[in-house]
Amino acid sequence: MKYLRLNKKHYFLLHTLLILYSIGGICSKKAAAETFFNANFFFYYILLLLILAVYAFGWQQIIKVLPLSMAFANKSITVIWSLVWGVLLFNEKITFEKLLGISFIVIGIVLFTYEDKRVENEQ
Numbered sequence: 001m002k003y004l005r006l007n008k009k010h011y012f013l014l015h016t017l018l019i020l021y022s023i024g025g026i027c028s029k030k031a032a033a034e035t036f037f038n039a040n041f042f043f044y045y046i047l048l049l050l051i052l053a054v055y056a057f058g059w060q061q062i063i064k065v066l067p068l069s070m071a072f073a074n075k076s077i078t079v080i081w082s083l084v085w086g087v088l089l090f091n092e093k094i095t096f097e098k099l100l101g102i103s104f105i106v107i108g109i110v111l112f113t114y115e116d117k118r119v120e121n122e123q
Contacts, residue, residue, distance in 0.1 A: 010065055014074055017058040022081035024051040026089060073112040076105045 031044035063071050080102050086092035 010062070011074075013058075014062050014066065014071060015077065017055060017062060018075060018078050019081055020051055020058075021055045021075075022078045022085060024048050024055065025078075025082055026085050027051060029090070070112070073109055076109065079105055 027044045027048035031041050031048060034041035034044065059071070083092075083094065083098055083102065087094060
């Protein structure tokens with residue numbers, strides 16, 4: 001299967017989808033903090049299911065135009081978004097170990113993207 005050339009639009013859509021996916025983690029954490037069969041629990045749980053449904057549909061559309069390896073390499077960016085949400089919404093602390101881990105993730109995404117472009121240019 002021949003994939004479309006990666007352009008800014010596809011990259012933007014992929015990362016918008018991944019941000020949405022990370023927001024699902026917020027809903028999950030909020031639902032877990034509520035008592036079972038509470039109205040807030042159901043609100044966050046249903047919101048999580050809606051987010052996951054939109055994500056599943058969007059992911060299928062993304063992998064139609066991007067190689068699965070490229071999409072999965074970029075999916076690790078959700079760890080960074082989870083850290084951002086943790087700091088902003090749950091007063092979590094950023095530690096050196098977390099920053100080191102995020103550095104490895106970003107380096108991995110950049111290296112994979114450049115290697116993928118290099119292979120694409122050789123073909």
